Amino acid sequence: MKAEIVCIGTELLLGHVVDTNASFVARELAELGIDLFHKATVGDNLQRIQALLEQVWQQADLIILSGGLGPTQDDLTREAVALLLREELEFNEDAWQQIAGYFQKTNRTPVASNRRQAMFPRSGEVIPNPFGTAPGLLVNKAGRILIALPGVPYELKGLWGTFVKPYLLQQLEQQQKMVITSRMVKMAGIGESAMEEKVIDLINNQSNPTIAPYAGQNEVYLRITAKSESKAKNDELIAQTMQAIESRLAEYIFGYDTDNLETVIGRILKQRGWRLAVAESCTGGLLAHRITNIPGCSEYYVGGINSYSNELKIGLLGVPEATIDTYGAVSEETAKAMAEGIKQVTKAHVGVAITGIAGPDGGTPNKPVGLVFIAVSLPDYTRVEKRTFPFDRLGNKEAAAKTALTLLWQELCKV
Amino acid sequence: MKAEIVCIGTELLLGHVVDTNASFVARELAELGIDLFHKATVGDNLQRIQALLEQVWQQADLIILSGGLGPTQDDLTREAVALLLREELEFNEDAWQQIAGYFQKTNRTPVASNRRQAMFPRSGEVIPNPFGTAPGLLVNKAGRILIALPGVPYELKGLWGTFVKPYLLQQLEQQQKMVITSRMVKMAGIGESAMEEKVIDLINNQSNPTIAPYAGQNEVYLRITAKSESKAKNDELIAQTMQAIESRLAEYIFGYDTDNLETVIGRILKQRGWRLAVAESCTGGLLAHRITNIPGCSEYYVGGINSYSNELKIGLLGVPEATIDTYGAVSEETAKAMAEGIKQVTKAHVGVAITGIAGPDGGTPNKPVGLVFIAVSLPDYTRVEKRTFPFDRLGNKEAAAKTALTLLWQELCKV
Numbered sequence: 001m002k003a004e005i006v007c008i009g010t011e012l013l014l015g016h017v018v019d020t021n022a023s024f025v026a027r028e029l030a031e032l033g034i035d036l037f038h039k040a041t042v043g044d045n046l047q048r049i050q051a052l053l054e055q056v057w058q059q060a061d062l063i064i065l066s067g068g069l070g071p072t073q074d075d076l077t078r079e080a081v082a083l084l085l086r087e088e089l090e091f092n093e094d095a096w097q098q099i100a101g102y103f104q105k106t107n108r109t110p111v112a113s114n115r116r117q118a119m120f121p122r123s124g125e126v127i128p129n130p131f132g133t134a135p136g137l138l139v140n141k142a143g144r145i146l147i148a149l150p151g152v153p154y155e156l157k158g159l160w161g162t163f164v165k166p167y168l169l170q171q172l173e174q175q176q177k178m179v180i181t182s183r184m185v186k187m188a189g190i191g192e193s194a195m196e197e198k199v200i201d202l203i204n205n206q207s208n209p210t211i212a213p214y215a216g217q218n219e220v221y222l223r224i225t226a227k228s229e230s231k232a233k234n235d236e237l238i239a240q241t242m243q244a245i246e247s248r249l250a251e252y253i254f255g256y257d258t259d260n261l262e263t264v265i266g267r268i269l270k271q272r273g274w275r276l277a278v279a280e281s282c283t284g285g286l287l288a289h290r291i292t293n294i295p296g297c298s299e300y301y302v303g304g305i306n307s308y309s310n311e312l313k314i315g316l317l318g319v320p321e322a323t324i325d326t327y328g329a330v331s332e333e334t335a336k337a338m339a340e341g342i343k344q345v346t347k348a349h350v351g352v353a354i355t356g357i358a359g360p361d362g363g364t365p366n367k368p369v370g371l372v373f374i375a376v377s378l379p380d381y382t383r384v385e386k387r388t389f390p391f392d393r394l395g396n397k398e399a400a401a402k403t404a405l406t407l408l409w410q411e412l413c414k415v
Numbered sequence: 416m417k418a419e420i421v422c423i424g425t426e427l428l429l430g431h432v433v434d435t436n437a438s439f440v441a442r443e444l445a446e447l448g449i450d451l452f453h454k455a456t457v458g459d460n461l462q463r464i465q466a467l468l469e470q471v472w473q474q475a476d477l478i479i480l481s482g483g484l485g486p487t488q489d490d491l492t493r494e495a496v497a498l499l500l501r502e503e504l505e506f507n508e509d510a511w512q513q514i515a516g517y518f519q520k521t522n523r524t525p526v527a528s529n530r531r532q533a534m535f536p537r538s539g540e541v542i543p544n545p546f547g548t549a550p551g552l553l554v555n556k557a558g559r560i561l562i563a564l565p566g567v568p569y570e571l572k573g574l575w576g577t578f579v580k581p582y583l584l585q586q587l588e589q590q591q592k593m594v595i596t597s598r599m600v601k602m603a604g605i606g607e608s609a610m611e612e613k614v615i616d617l618i619n620n621q622s623n624p625t626i627a628p629y630a631g632q633n634e635v636y637l638r639i640t641a642k643s644e645s646k647a648k649n650d651e652l653i654a655q656t657m658q659a660i661e662s663r664l665a666e667y668i669f670g671y672d673t674d675n676l677e678t679v680i681g682r683i684l685k686q687r688g689w690r691l692a693v694a695e696s697c698t699g700g701l702l703a704h705r706i707t708n709i710p711g712c713s714e715y716y717v718g719g720i721n722s723y724s725n726e727l728k729i730g731l732l733g734v735p736e737a738t739i740d741t742y743g744a745v746s747e748e749t750a751k752a753m754a755e756g757i758k759q760v761t762k763a764h765v766g767v768a769i770t771g772i773a774g775p776d777g778g779t780p781n782k783p784v785g786l787v788f789i790a791v792s793l794p795d796y797t798r799v800e801k802r803t804f805p806f807d808r809l810g811n812k813e814a815a816a817k818t819a820l821t822l823l824w825q826e827l828c829k830v
Contacts, residue, residue, distance in 0.1 A: 001500060011733075013452075015446075017438065018433060020433055026430030030428075030429045037463060037465070041455070048452060212428050214432075280700070285701065285703030288721045289704050291699065292721075292723065293699075293808065302724045305719075306700065306718045308716055308719075309761075388571055
């Protein structure tokens with residue numbers, strides 16, 4: 001099955017909104033083993049939307065549309081799909097029931113423009129939307145599947161889980177074509193080229209499974225992809241390759257597939273019954289934000305102090321004033337005192353601290369913008385690392401938080 | 416000038432990477448008044464890249480490519496552009512000087528594969544890249560401009576500022592065509608439909624400038640876009656419309672264009688010489704992260720406490736144990752005590768606190784997932800608001816942090 005994603009909305013072309021829907025759908029299609037050849041974005045212009053749909057209709061078996069299902073004059077997806085299918089728009093009673101039901105549930109009354117949202121092409125079926133007013137639109141015609149979803153990310157993701165994914169799985173089973181299975185090996189503490197070098201022979205000499213390297217921020221991945229007539233056969237092919245990869249890169253592998261450093265760290269802390277606390281200066285809460293994105297983190301995460309000012313470093317974390325006076329707020333010594341301080345103040349087993357200069361201002365020749373000290377304090381010792389990142393303010397914050405997670409993971413694996 | 420953006424990279428089609436380059440370039444093009452009709456993404460496949468380039472070459476005057484300029488076999492942008500131009504790739508001495516220079520600057524030695532990065536089509540010019548190894552590629556041929564930039568966001572943004580933007584401005588001046596000017600009015604504390612209703616007559620009856628509404632998370636925008644022969648004429652047209660909009664929506668407008676709530680709040684606090692501190696429970700550092708994304712925030716931001724556990728609420732923020740026992744950690748009373756506590760502990764003038772249930776677990780019939788209390792404590796009083804958000808964990812955290820910023824802005828405007 002070959003797929004195309006089309007995102008509809010002038011706001012996407014004006015760059016006001018980062019298009020997270022396309023990446024979400026791309027990731028989901030990859031997991032289903034559906035090949036995606038292109039993603040395209042077009043503005044709220046009927047002629048251009050139709051032209052793009054005509055083109056992807058020729059190229060793809062599966063077309064996923066995002067956006068343009070709202071009640072306003074700018075929402076043109078229904079019209080464009082009708083033009084594509086050479087059908088008229090008709091009032092669809094199922095769609096209207098779904099819209100009216102949503103309004104009732106949220107104690108509101110539909111307005112006239114909401115009736116637009118119930119205008120469907122004749123061969124369009126309603127995808128019920130429990131998350132908002134706009135029902136999705138499904139067309140299965142002439143050997144092609146077209147699925148139009150609302151552009152609000154929360155609604156699109158919701159409908160994907162409740163309807164689209166189960167529907168596509170059913171369609172794939174009916175087709176009984178080749179099955180593609182993918183697994184992602186996730187590593188930290190090694191660069192992309194160094195990682196690639198260790199498995200370059202596998203990458204170059206293997207065609208099933210294929211192995212492809214990817215670089216994330218402070219993380220690197222290898223994607224292993226097998227194709228055969230069955231998932232069982234794929235799993236077997238992947239297992240062999242996985243073994244070869246693990247034997248060469250074991251010390252850098254922190255997880256697989258949907259794992260990230262935060263979830264893996266959480267798992268280790270829970271197993272050990274340890275509690276974690278953080279002290280952040282330049283990252284200003286970003287590390288704590290990452291850690292608390294994991295459901296159930298309250299089992300091991302106590303909390304943190306965002307000691308942006310020196311007063312808080314001294315008053316709340318107990319960093320000795322002399323340490324800051326002698327070595328500066330951005331120093332190995334202060335990072336160490338912050339990590340040990342937060343551990344003590346919160347009675348946690350593990351404390352992590354970050355202090356640095358995020359920029360764009362505040363740098364000096366000795367302590368340039370991007371300089372960061374990161375301390376990980378375990379029950380028995382504290383490790384401090386120095387890094388200098390070359391990014392902008394947000395990039396430096398993100399790199400520092402990611403590096404802190406990498407160091408924390410490394411230390412937790414040692415003890 | 417009509418533009419198309421093409422992003423190249425299989426990782427974008429697998430959804431591992433959210434494509435921030437396309438939004439960045441889209442925003443920059445909009446500011447230059449260049450119309451963008453489509454964005455497209457294609458994988459690392461020479462045939463498909465070439466096919467897409469042939470197509471956009473027919474449609475656009477300006478083609479911006481992102482990605483595929485690295486040293487590996489997967490980096491095919493140079494090859495595809497050469498095929499498009501019906502030219503051979505040749506070793507380009509300028510490009511090689513740039514690559515060798517970057518390696519020298521960073522105390523490293525180029526490897527054989529880096530020579531690939533100096534292979535340019537004959538009519539390609541080198542865009543020097545001080546941010547990385549991959550030089551950009553510029554083609555100005557047959558009335559069309561093609562600009563290929565490295566996919567690393569930090570490098571792409573860097574080259575945009577140092578080369579692409581000045582180059583495009585120069586080209587636009589030479590063409591002396593219509594100028595487009597856009598301004599964004601940014602509002603909070605009002606929903607999109609209520610906002611639209613107040614200016615619907617302007618939206619429907621005006622064609623120059625046009626007015627278009629956009630919904631962001633917890634923020635709504637109006638974009639005013641004027642077209643004429645000069646920027647001065649555009650500014651005049653926009654000023655009239657702006658006055659009409661401001662007279663109807665003044666109380667919701669927090670800023671314009673690149674403003675966001677964080678920058679506007681910072682400006683007010685600086686003017687007043689006030690200091691801010693935050694206490695976060697369920698948002699786990701996200702509010703502090705937002706506030707500290709603003710350069711120079713240390714002038715008014717003292718720091719924060721991420722009191723995830725009740726012990727920290729009691730021990731560090733001084734929330735009375737009886738308050739938590741009687742009303743619960745997620746309650747109006749606890750939020751108030753947290754905001755007043757952080758204000759006192761940090762000797763700040765303003766304290767903001769958030770406590771709630773981000774989900775997916777931890778909800779009860781009385782206190783469901785998504786319930787959040789937000790308190791803003793000014794020198795003389797504390798306002799507490801209750802909200803119930805319908806999103807997933809991250810969505811609830813983001814909505815709570817945004818709402819806290821909105822409430823803080825509203826209170827700062829009052830006093």
